[in-house]
Amino acid sequence: MTTKLSVGGLFAGIGGIELGFKKAGFDISWANEVDKNASITYRINHKHKLFEKDLRELQTKEVEKVDIITGGFPCQAFSVAGNRKGFEDKRGNVFFEILRFLDDIKPKVIFLENVKNLKNHDHGKTFEVISDELTNRGYHIKYKVLNSAEYANVPQNRERIYIIGFKDKKIYEKFDFPKPKKLTKTIKDLIDNTADEKFYYNKSKYYEKLKNEMINKDTIYQWRRVYVRENKSKLCPTLTANMGTGGHNVPLIIDSKDIRKLTPRECARFQGYDDNFILSEQLANSALYKQIGNSVTVPVIQAIAKQIKKAFDV
Numbered sequence: 001m002t003t004k005l006s007v008g009g010l011f012a013g014i015g016g017i018e019l020g021f022k023k024a025g026f027d028i029s030w031a032n033e034v035d036k037n038a039s040i041t042y043r044i045n046h047k048h049k050l051f052e053k054d055l056r057e058l059q060t061k062e063v064e065k066v067d068i069i070t071g072g073f074p075c076q077a078f079s080v081a082g083n084r085k086g087f088e089d090k091r092g093n094v095f096f097e098i099l100r101f102l103d104d105i106k107p108k109v110i111f112l113e114n115v116k117n118l119k120n121h122d123h124g125k126t127f128e129v130i131s132d133e134l135t136n137r138g139y140h141i142k143y144k145v146l147n148s149a150e151y152a153n154v155p156q157n158r159e160r161i162y163i164i165g166f167k168d169k170k171i172y173e174k175f176d177f178p179k180p181k182k183l184t185k186t187i188k189d190l191i192d193n194t195a196d197e198k199f200y201y202n203k204s205k206y207y208e209k210l211k212n213e214m215i216n217k218d219t220i221y222q223w224r225r226v227y228v229r230e231n232k233s234k235l236c237p238t239l240t241a242n243m244g245t246g247g248h249n250v251p252l253i254i255d256s257k258d259i260r261k262l263t264p265r266e267c268a269r270f271q272g273y274d275d276n277f278i279l280s281e282q283l284a285n286s287a288l289y290k291q292i293g294n295s296v297t298v299p300v301i302q303a304i305a306k307q308i309k310k311a312f313d314v
């Protein structure tokens with residue numbers, strides 16, 4: 001096939017899914033995101049049209065028809081870390097907005113990403129609803145939980161579920177999830193030798209406690225409000241949206257100088273973003289941490305998108 005398949009991105013955040021598809025050779029047509037700060041990052045890094053508004057207010061006639069619709073829809077409602085209300089939660093309900101786009105635009109493919117727990121949430125009922133809604137619209141579905149550390153040569157332990165629906169049964173049958181990739185990159189490869197003073201913890205009231213407990217230079221620790229947890233697997237723990245606020249889930253390391261938290265740039269690397277992805281100085285670090293934690297591991301998306309492309313190629 002010579003013409004590129006086009007993509008429209010819902011819940012685009014900073015555009016990790018769109019970037020992965022672009023790198024795999026797709027043409028990104030437009031995206032939607034409501035958050036002002038995420039939209040700032042989005043606009044500096046992507047050239048296509050961004051509709052910056054609540055998806056509930058975006059009319060399908062405003063956007064161009066596309067071959068693929070993507071969406072890493074808000075996961076707080078489904079995550080074990082969240083309140084687990086699922087579809088009762090307003091944020092969970094935005095899933096139904098995706099269906100409106102499927103009904104009106106009728107893309108060939110729907111690509112969804114979410115937390116691993118989506119599958120088991122509410123004894124599997126949530127996933128059943130999602131699966132039924134897609135199947136009833138004529139989509140044939142494949143899904144899989146992939147860990148970034150196993151599929152992207154990125155040393156982050158991040159398990160996410162990827163759900164892909166194909167209108168065409170033959171293409172669905174041809175599609176396979178990517179094969180695991182050897183992990184050669186280490187934490188050290190992604191860490192800078194030193195960082196700006198503000199990232200160091202030497203003035204923190206927890207400094208002495210951290211110094212006693214953080215002894216291993218090859219790993220990343222995670223601050224859990226009152227204690228520090230060592231990550232034994234030599235992988236960066238799952239980066240979360242709240243890692244930059246309230247002292248929770250903050251990823252900590254010992255660099256050549258002292259104890260500090262990872263910088264937003266380092267976090268971006270653990271999500272597989274190249275250093276040419278711009279993190280605006282206009283934004284507070286807390287906003288950047290949130291955006292990166294909310295995002296995806298770009299090479300995982302790229303690998304899946306490549307497989308989708310292969311399924312379409314004759």
Ligand SMILES: C[S@@+](CC[C@H](N)C(=O)[O-])C[C@H]1O[C@@H](n2cnc3c(N)ncnc32)[C@H](O)[C@@H]1O
Pocket residue numbers: 011012013014015016017032033034035038053054055056072073074075094291294295296
């Ligand atoms: C899990 S994040 C997706 C991040 C994205 N995949 C990325 O790579 O950055 C979910 C995003 O959905 C956005 N969102 C939540 N509710 C929305 C709504 N009603 N309309 C538009 N965007 C919404 C949030 O602001 C957030 O950026």
